[in-house]
Amino acid sequence: MNKKIIAAMSIVGALLITACGGGESPDTKSATSAAPQTETPAAPATGSYDPNRGEGKFSESNVTIGALDAAMAGKGKAIAETKCFSCHKTTGEKLVGPGWKGVTERHKPYWIMNFITNPDPMIDKDPKVQAQLEICLxxxxxxxxxxxxxxxIVEFMRQNDGAK
Structure with missing residues (x-):
């Protein structure tokens, strides 16, 4: 009985090896492996993404920051309590995502707004966000x-960082 099982497993193993490319000629393998590389989208050019601005509709020209607006900060806190605080703390401590302490000192307000309204493209392109993703997972x-x-939310973050 054991010899039959070993023989059957040997046949299955040989079939798997053959099915996984063992029967192709070297020329066919080269052509096959080259095809997916040409279909894979190229990494974005470094000049097409501005890590100081992020990606989205917000920029220096359409986000104006002045003295702290306590009413806006209050609204931002209420939104953050609902949408953000399950993953972020207002301290520097990491929860699921990074802590918010000092975020307005590290990033421009329009970068923050672009990231929180348009996270996916920025996660894919921004080196700092990608480094943070490696930490937070x-x-x-x-x-x-x-x-x-x-x-x-940006106004609340500014308040959290001590803006006046």
Whole structure:
């Protein structure tokens, strides 16, 4: 009985090896392995992504920051309590995502707004976000925030960082 099982497993193993490319000629293998490389999209050119601005509709020209607006910060805190605090803390401590302490000192307000309203393209392109992803291991989900929500959250982040 054991000899029959060993013989059957040997046949199955030989079939698997053959099915996984053992029967192709070297020329066929080269052509086959070259095809997926040409279909894989190229990495974005470094000049097409601005890590200081991020990717999205917000920029220096359409996000104006002045003195801290406490009413906006209050609205931002309420939104953050619902959408953000399950993954982020207001301290520097990591929860699921990184802590928020000092975020407005590390990034421009329009970069933050682009990231929280448009996280997927920035996760794919931004070197700092990719480095953070390696630490946190979880991609930030798109919370479908409005422009106003994003601006209010930035104001709350500014308040958290001691802006006056």
């Amino acid at each position: 979880v991609r930030m989900p798109n919370q479908n925030l409005t422009d106003e929500d994003a601006r209010n």
